[in-house]
Amino acid sequence: MAALLSLCANAANPYDNPDTLFVSRDGTCEFRNIDEAIEVCRAFMEYHKVIFVKKGTYKEKLIIPSWLTNIEICGEDRDNTIITWDDHANIKRPGTTQGMGTFRTYTLKIEGSDITLKNITIENNAARLGQAVTLHTEGDRLVFINCRFLGNQDTIYTGVGGTRLFFKDCYIEGTTDFIFGPSTAWFENCDIFSKINSYVTAASTPKDVEYGYIFNNCRLTAAEGVDKVFLGRPWRPYAHTLFMNCTLGKHITPAGWHNWGNSENEKTARYQEYNNNGAGAAIGGRASWSHQLTKQESANVTLKNVFKQDNSWLPK
Numbered sequence: 001m002a003a004l005l006s007l008c009a010n011a012a013n014p015y016d017n018p019d020t021l022f023v024s025r026d027g028t029c030e031f032r033n034i035d036e037a038i039e040v041c042r043a044f045m046e047y048h049k050v051i052f053v054k055k056g057t058y059k060e061k062l063i064i065p066s067w068l069t070n071i072e073i074c075g076e077d078r079d080n081t082i083i084t085w086d087d088h089a090n091i092k093r094p095g096t097t098q099g100m101g102t103f104r105t106y107t108l109k110i111e112g113s114d115i116t117l118k119n120i121t122i123e124n125n126a127a128r129l130g131q132a133v134t135l136h137t138e139g140d141r142l143v144f145i146n147c148r149f150l151g152n153q154d155t156i157y158t159g160v161g162g163t164r165l166f167f168k169d170c171y172i173e174g175t176t177d178f179i180f181g182p183s184t185a186w187f188e189n190c191d192i193f194s195k196i197n198s199y200v201t202a203a204s205t206p207k208d209v210e211y212g213y214i215f216n217n218c219r220l221t222a223a224e225g226v227d228k229v230f231l232g233r234p235w236r237p238y239a240h241t242l243f244m245n246c247t248l249g250k251h252i253t254p255a256g257w258h259n260w261g262n263s264e265n266e267k268t269a270r271y272q273e274y275n276n277n278g279a280g281a282a283i284g285g286r287a288s289w290s291h292q293l294t295k296q297e298s299a300n301v302t303l304k305n306v307f308k309q310d311n312s313w314l315p316k
Helices: 002-011 034-039 263-267 297-300 303-307
Strands: 021-023 050-053 056-059 062-064 071-077 080-086 108-110 115-118 121-124 136-137 142-145 149-150 155-157 164-168 171-174 178-181 183-187 189-195 199-203 214-217 219-222 230-232 242-243 270-274
Touching: 021 034, 034 050, 050 263, 164 303, 183 303, 199 242, 230 242, 230 270
Parallel strands: 021 050, 050 071, 056 080, 062 108, 071 115, 080 121, 108 136, 115 142, 121 149, 136 155, 142 164, 149 171, 155 178, 164 183, 171 189, 178 199, 183 214, 189 219, 199 230, 214 242, 242 270
Antiparallel strands: none
16 A cells, blocks of 8 residues: 555656646636646656646736746736736735735746746736835746736836846736846847836845846826926946947936935946937937947947856747
């Protein structure tokens, strides 16, 4: 009997293979929830595993744990495949009078590395009663292609310094500091939409990390009536953010950058622009402590240089 039990315990997980897992909220696939599909994936997979999510609204608070790698979550239709949750920082934690705080409010938290999201919407639809994170990242070599990130304050939190993130053809919206954190992240051909007068980024790049946020060929737009938005303010003193080859709408304030009420940040924050266009791109009134790159300086800002080390994980 003991031998039989041992044999059963060591039997192969039927999902230990590169086959695609299918999720459908209407019950027509093997899994009704995305979390169920994540749970059956083997730890530290050497192969690429796709979780294909059919159109629908999935009310789930998800974690992709640190032991999962090489997973791709792909939606059937970007605008109609939606993962949503509604936590915000001031919701009281059970049994206490304390709010849950910013970093527990995520809809999707990615702790694992080598994770890809495609063609899907991630949303935090909490009322505007506090910080409410949509995407919280901790893993390295994370790729987001043709995704929407919907929220208000603190939409995307890139949570670990030195980790590398790549966003391509994505839509990101928010109110205040809606792209924030210490990671190195490249945003390529993305739409960045401000919902109120406030700040787009709040980088906290570590002092010894050369690059923080790079926005290339992106479009910055805003809701009607919004007319005073800053490109960024430094959450930590050595924040690095660069906008290059971007279209900046008229909502971008002439100063462009804010020191977060601390003039000492002006000595250390690394805020840069290059070859931008649009009504908000005029440099005459820019904060004197920001920097306009030269053509030679901009030539060094490449995916290879920004991400350093091995970049084979980037899509061809």
